[in-house]
Amino acid sequence: MTETISTKAHADVIRLAGNIGAEITGIDTGDVLSDGLDVIAVATSVIKSDPTLVQDYVCAELQGSKDMTGPDAARYLTASAKVQGITGSPQQIVTATQGYPFIPPSQQLYWLGSTLHDPTSRIVKAYQQTGTFLVSQGRLTSAPPAAQIAQHIDITFVKKALAGGCPS
Secondary structure, three states: OEEOOEOOOOOOOEEEOOOOOEEOOOOEOOOOEEOOOOOOEEEHHHHHHOHHHHHHHHHHHHHHHHHHHOOOHHHHHHHHOOOOOOOOOOHHHHHHHOOOOOOOHHHHHHHHOOOOOOOOOHHHHHHHHHHHHHHHOOOOOOOOOHHHHHOOEOOHHHHHHHOOOOOO
């Protein structure tokens, strides 16, 4: 499935929390992004006015990730098949996701970096590579440097969730 993510250079910062905990501004990726990076866009105003809501949502995403990749994954996947668009056998979703490269919770900070605004994190490098690709495709005029991307990587919510900071 292909998704379109567009932002305006002078718009409010978009915060991508969840599995990535990143925010990116000023990049129009058109229709070239595909599934594989699970992010949540949250307005900065919401983060400032209701951080508990954002934390609770990140915690729910983390629990969902654990459910969909854990030992009972087949049970959760088949139960959610209809809302995920599966019209045939619910088992199709189990088969389809078996080889999908989910980033398990134990590796989230490996990708995000262990410190806030880490310019050497793997996610920063991935966004840089995406930017370079989009330049080569004529979708961007220049790729953002690592330092610019890193300033928008916020691991606060996911780090707290991974450390047990979620309501039961």
